[in-house]
Amino acid sequence: MDIARAMSLRELNSFGLPAQAHTLVRLRRDADVRRMLALPELGTAPKLVLGGGSNIVLTRDPQAVVLKVEVPGARLVAETPEAWIVEFGAGVVWHDAVTWCLDHGLPGLENLALIPGTVGAAPVQNIGAYGLELADRFDSLDAVDLVTGRSVTLDKAACRFGYRDSVFKQDPMDGGLAGKSVITRVRLRLPRPWQPVLGYLDIERRMQETGIAAPDPRTLYDWVCAIRRAKLPDPGRIGNAGSFFKNPVVSAEQCRDIIARDPHLVHYPMGDGRFKLAAGWLIDACGWKGKSIGRAGVYERQALVLVNRGGATGAEVVTLARAIQESVYGRFGIRLEPEPVLL
CATH class of the missing domain: 3.30.43.10 (Uridine Diphospho-n-acetylenolpyruvylglucosamine Reductase, domain 2)
Structure with missing residues (x-):
């Protein structure tokens, strides 16, 4: 320490x-x-x-x-005919964990490659991309209570995962653990036999472009990395927090209403009959791509990403975010919710 x-x-x-x-x-x-x-x-x-x-x-x-x-470590905990269980220290860089699994013949996380952050933060946000969420590969985690100092182990049910949500973001008054614990290790369950997750537009385009109908894990990993690098800025070069807003979920009726006015709306059906809308498309439709307020701006290649154009303050980022929220609400009647924590 x-x-x-x-x-x-x-x-x-x-x-x-x-x-x-x-x-x-x-x-x-x-x-x-x-x-x-x-x-x-x-x-x-x-x-x-x-x-x-x-x-x-x-x-x-x-x-x-x-x-x-900064808890380190990576290991295969168990191997059964149904799954591999792998464990990482909470301080391990998430993308390094994805790569480690592939390098050790343990596929299953390819769609989550290049998501910024650490393994310990992944369950808090229930990170997700290209048709897969952390909850789909989660086994359990270890955490330490910040009041008592006791170690606890939480399974998937105890983590109360939702869309970019978990018990670690939820109010303690409602049984949540926000601010009450620190995650030290995370275990992931990688199903066997491996099956690719392909039902996402950008991946389907890659399949058509390459003629590869059944990509292996390394190919899928390479595709996801290439797609993300083409769309998203490297935080090491341009300050950003990845996707800034959650993709809003609306009823079928709301979705039909928006499509009637904007037929090109990018939307995805969900299992419960609702639809997830592409927040980046909504922001782009309002003309924000490439625009700035002060030294904070909207990335030219992906409207869902806000960037630090050099010397920006947190206040400038928040001002830009709120202006975007007001613009999207004014046109579509939808309130965008930020993904990152605003402190």
């Missing part, structure tokens, strides 16, 4: 926004959490858990103690 004071967070958030932590604690094992909680000046203080910093917009200096989770 390392404790640092007055630490800049600019390099620890993928948007590259300016903020300073009065106290930053680096955690590399469960015992570090308990040691930190035992310190009088830190134990009862509010906590902000920071993984890869890819799902947060810092608009001010955090008043809480910032916990930087």
